[in-house]
Amino acid sequence: xxxxxYLKVCRIFKRRTVSKDIISFGQVSINNKKTKPSSEVKIxxxxxxxxxxxxxxIEVLSIDDKIKKNEVTNLYKIIDxxxxxxxxxx
Numbered sequence: 001x002x003x004x005x006y007l008k009v010c011r012i013f014k015r016r017t018v019s020k021d022i023i024s025f026g027q028v029s030i031n032n033k034k035t036k037p038s039s040e041v042k043i044x045x046x047x048x049x050x051x052x053x054x055x056x057x058i059e060v061l062s063i064d065d066k067i068k069k070n071e072v073t074n075l076y077k078i079i080d081x082x083x084x085x086x087x088x089x090x
Contacts, residue, residue, distance in 0.1 A: 004037035
């Protein structure tokens with residue numbers, strides 16, 4: 001499955017276009033490698049998301065095109081989550 005679609009199906013991002021934009025800006029990597037929105041996601045991959053104030057690493061547990069809202073947590077596991085301080089806070 002494409003990375004942009006996977007992040008949308010997992011409900012990490014609300015829309016696929018938002019997912020696509022964030023990946024294109026270089027804020028997402030798979031197994032510590034630069035990615036494109038069309039990069040393929042496989043079970044066992046580690047996806048790192050660098051958001052404005054957080055850095056989240058997830059492991060892909062399952063890949064499904066259609067999934068119910070309450071079953072989303074079965075698709076991935078959060079491995080690491082860090083708060084990123086802005087330079088003004090230091």
